[in-house]
């Protein structure tokens with residue numbers, strides 16, 4: 393067996409320990425006589441898996457009382473519709489911050505349901521930074537404000553949670569949830585597709601403040617109403633059972649690493665290793681502004697775009713895969729999610745040095 397270092401933006405690496413545990417329990421889950429994949433979602437065993445995963449997430453993220461954890465499907469992209477459908481119940485107005493492709497998609501979707509104002513944007517510099525957002529800029533009559541805490545494609549992230557006053561703050565945290573300590577109480581709603589830092593694709597995690605339940609627009613489909621899922625403990629219909637099980641193993645793994653604070657420290661060390669090298673290199677150039685650089689997705693370019701192809705191919709030969717950047721930025725992107733070990737970043741930097749010597 394030979395496992396590569398997978399720098400994919402998502403689906404991405406999972407901790408090897410989690411995969412091994414899943415392998416061990418594949419045919420028979422802890423004396424149940426069956427695989428989690430074969431289990432009724434109404435069984436005692438599965439309910440314990442689901443409740444265990446939810447309470448572990450609450451524990452490691454420090455989710456305060458008054459918030460609900462939901463395990464849904466449809467990816468973060470379905471949340472682009474669910475958030476406005478559920479939160480537009482009062483004034484049908486929202487303020488969105490435009491920080492990249494995912495934010496733009498969220499904005500376009502929300503416009504189907506109400507009045508959306510782009511309150512801040514970094515479009516003027518191809519989304520290379522996080523625009524300032526102050527409480528004074530926010531429409532006090534908006535039903536909510538929406539931000540993307542980490543911009544997977546452009547490699548930027550918020551370094552502080554914006555203060556939106558009394559207006560609920562909703563966040564797409566798909567690519568940086570569990571990567572750093574977050575004060576959940578500053579948010580009203582957090583959502584994340586699982587395939588970056590939480591588990592396999594197919595699961596979407598939503599963390600929502602109780603008072604936002606029950607405000608959905610009248611035509612909201614039952615399956616898209618947060619309140620329905622909250623009232624049924626994410627078991628209104630068949631949830632993505634196996635993904636929830638794996639996510640639970642990932643939460644356990646995070647706890648074993650010393651929790652989110654320890655994982656954040658490790659992530660900062662990994663990112664620093666790569667960024668310090670890029671900053672001191674004559675060949676590579678980082679594309680995001682230093683102050684707003686992502687810990688999860690490092691974007692960088694070569695002086696000639698033609699070199700990118702040979703970089704990506706040569707890296708793959710060394711077992712460093714999925715380093716091609718998104719077409720809207722070009723160049724390369726190394727995604728350093730929680731499961732990427734330091735060793736993988738060391739190998740990448742060593743490869744980059746060698747490539748620089750050969751192409752300077």
Ligand SMILES: *Cc1c(COP(=O)(O)O)cnc(C)c1O
Nearest residue numbers: 467468469494544564566567585
């Ligand atoms: C990957 C990603 C999405 C899309 O997620 P899906 O689960 O594929 O819908 C949305 N937002 C951000 C920030 C992402 O990184």
